[in-house]
Amino acid sequence: MSSKRDSKAAHIRHIMQTEGEAVGTNTRGFNDGRYESVAKLEDYEALKDEARAIKADAIERLPDLIDELTQTVEENGGTVYIAEDAADANEYIAEVCTETEADRLVKSKSMTSEEIEVNDHLEREGVDVVETDLGEWVLQLADEAPSHIVAPAIHKSREGIADLFNAQFNPDAELETAEELTTFAREQLGELIQGADVGMTGANFITADSGTMALVTSEGNARKTVVVPETQIAVAGVEKIVPSVEDLQPFIELIGRSGTGQDITSYISLLTPPVGSPTVDFDDPDTPVAVGDDDREFHLVLIDNGRMAMREDEDLRETLYCIRCSACSNTCANFQSVGGHAFGGETYSGGIATGWEAGVHGMDAAAEFNDLCTGCSRCVEACPVGIDIPWINTVVRDRINAGTDAKLEFLVDGLTPDSETSGPGVQKRLFGNFELLAKVGSTFAPLSNWVANAGPVSRVLEGAAGVAHDRDLPEFQRPTFREWFEDRDRGPPVDPDRTVVLYPDLYTNYMMVERGTAAVAALEALGVEVVVPSVPGAGRAPLSQGMIDTARSKAERVVETLGPYVEDGHDVVVIEPSDLAMFRGDYERLLPQDSYEPLAENSYEILEYVYGLLANGADTDGLNLADGETVAYHSHCQQRTMGLEEYSIAVLDACGYDVTTSDVECCGMAGSFGYKEQYYELAMDVGSNLEAQLREANCDHVIASGTSCTDQIGDLLGEEPSHVIELLAPNGETQ
Amino acid sequence: MSNKHVDLHGQFATQARSYGVGLTEASPGEVAAAIASAVEPPAVGTPLPWDDVELPDGVETDPTPADIEGATTGVTAASLAIADYGSIVLTMDDAGSEPVSLFEDLHVAVLREADIVPDMQAAFEWFGEQFRETRGSAIVATGPSATADMGALVQGAHGPEHVEVIVVR
Secondary structure (H helix, E strand, O other), X not given: OHHXXXXXXXXXXXXXXXXXXXXXXXXXXXXXXXXXXXXXXXXXXXXXXXXXXXXXXXXXXXXXXXXXHHHHXXXXXXXXXXXXXXXXXXHHHHHHHXXXXXXXXEEOOOHHHHHHOHHHHHHHOOOEXXXXXXXXXXXXXXXXXXXXXXXXXXXXXXXXXXHHHHHHHOOOOOOOOXXXXXXXXXXXXXXXXXXXOEEEEOOOEEEOOOOOEEEEEOOOHHHHHHHOOOEEEEEEEHHHEEOOHHHHHHHHHHHHHHHOOOOOOOEXXXXXXXXXXXXXXXXXXXXXXXXXXXXXXXXXXXXXXXXXXXXXOOOOHHHHHOOOOOHHHHOOHHHHHHOOOOOEOOOOEOOOHHHHHHHHHOHHXXXXXXXXXXXXXXXXXXXXOOOOHHHHHHHHHHHHHHOOOOHHHHHXXXXXXXXXXXXXXXXXXXXXXXXXHHHHHHHOXXXXXXXXXXXXXXXXXXXXXXXXXOOOOOOOOOOOHHHHHHHOOXXXXXXXXXXXXXXXXXXXXXXXXXXXXXXXXXXXXXXXXXXXXXXXXXXXXXXXXXXXXXXXXXXXXHHHHHHHHHHOOOEEEEOOHHHHHHHHHHHHHHOOHHHHHHHHXXXXXXXXXXXXXHHOOOOHHHOOOOOOOEEEEEOOHHHHHOOOHHHHHHHHHHOOXXXXXXXXXXXXXXXOHHHEHHHHHHHHHHHHHHHHHHHHXXXXXXXXXXHXXXXXXXXXXXXXXEEHHHHHOOOXXXX | OOHHHHHHHHHHHHHHHHOOXXXXXXXXXXXXXXXXXXXXXXXXXXXXXXXOOOOOOOEEOOOOHHHHHHOOEEEEEOOEEEOOOOEEEEEOOOOOHHHHHHHOOEEEEEEEHHHEEOOHHHHHHHHHHHHHHHOOOXXXXXXXXXXXXXXXXXXXXXXXXXXXXXXXX
């Protein structure tokens, strides 16, 4: 186990050193561009909803759409071949090449063709295959795999490409600038396209009503690939079918914005093959093209390769909504540091890749990188079709756990009272059963803190369970938050306006007691009576490790405990954003609707609640007001996805603070991720962006909302930030 | 001329310019001269599908592959334009508009002002009717061809480096 973690850490370190800079610059550029571009849309959310609805409907009636499309393409004069798997598709494509006596096939960029590895197959059959997308061509020359689903050579620098071209082609004058490289590639590829016999494209979308395929491109190589040769082959997954031409509109408006941050790419080819343009036969240079041969052939190869089974799989099904825009890659903090060569499987990369790899290549392919999704959820709002990508990652993690060898797990068996019948592995079970660790740790605090962080024990934890030795482990506190609350002398406010339940999340209860006491003080200062009942952990820790059964049993117990309060009309206030995200989001997956909904609808993040109280007339006088003190605020990833960052900022602003916010997507700690030995360096690399922003802001206070962010910022800056509520709570009233 | 047209034309022009597209306005009678001053010879083209406008002399309208390879400018009609994206729509035809608009460094597109639609929704309603009826193909082209694959954004990848639109008013 340990050596496997070491080699994973070494692999990630190598990728970060060699490709991290180029990947980081490019993906962050795309991600910033996405925010700017979608902001220009009149109603971005409505457009996303429309796109999602079209996909949901299309996947629902996919078998019928396949039949309709087949009939339409045949009416149009083309051929449809439905390939069961990669081998089936490759054989058919090779046959077409044989029948057309093709020596050379030129391709425009297609991830589906990467998935079936058609290039290798055709090369073995004696067909010269040329990638004409400049990025793909670079990779073909370098014999490397794409590191990004839209910008495949994102990991290569201009200098690296220049070295490659100069070494392979030995041009008269050394190539250096991007312009020189582009011109050179255009000329080389132009000649290769002129002599091509077959053009192969993918398809972003295909409409069943007219047989029109949409190709979203910028270079113009796809247009040349289609118009020059007589024979066109399009390779597309069956999930690319939409009912009608009009259905393309929301996708065309969203795909470029979501991916590379372009409002629209240079060319949207809307092709109804065989296309009604004459071919351009450069071997017959003097016959006008208009009288030339327009006897075109078109083969649509629709690929199943696991997709119809994904459609039947309730948890993987939404993967088929994916339009391969790359938003989930670009917005992902881990992906920004490593790119698709670490955060990717055999073909696909980024957050949604777990679904694709599990579906088309199998669990082993997904298991290679699935851990890199931390569940931060930033991709969910970035996804133009709203796929719950973290959930797909969680489900696949759970299934991978089921296949894990359980024999080493006796080590943590005593500490792990989980419901897992399968084997998540020592490390996952240790972090997944955080609740018991916290209880035991707190009971024996401070002794347990000294022991856990002492050299020998820390080393044993690293060796056996992969807990990064460089991290200080969380310090458990006594008394716990609940113990403090029960024992305190102060009574509730006289004649309170209302009574709320403050949820004692595990982190607040056992480790960050001050934010709990501050929340109580602030709420009481605003005229609210607070009760803090004994409630179990929300299940975030086991869920993040793919231990779904354990998370579900936690969820059931939380609802059992909090349900009666909600029924009595009390609101539930939550300090830890990742737990609120459980109540509002994940519980929908874990619980029946009637037990999920009441809690989801009546739970609030603490600053969201304070904002509401102030908006309803409560007075800020009871809070710790400032006169222009500056604060640097890092919101929590899931808090931002829930749209709650703005409440913290508004309340700080109302209380007289001058707020600067970070715009990094995630702190890098992401629950237990940054504690794991094999991911420690990656987590710190991700964190370095946040560190730079916080240092540059140079404010009087650094504050954060989440436990992970607090730990991470503490490690980055050498001093732990406070929670927002600690800054705002009335002075002297906290513990 | 309605205000709506003025707005659409203005919006289209602003958006198209933001992608580096050059724009010229011309009355039907001035189109040939406007094209002539926009092209860099040698030029190839495909016949314009409207009765009241003509291509200037010097544009080869029945090009061979050799002409296409040797030319610097390609002149074609645009069937439609989308105001809020600054896009033009190039319909494929049997005269070879697709290669003519694609292979040259400079693409000169001739667009009738009345064919500017406000948005993608209007454009796709048009595409839906067209494609179901004719089973035709078209390109929505926005600005010149471009790539960022060589380490920086470069205009003029496989397709034209410059685009000029002549708007017939």
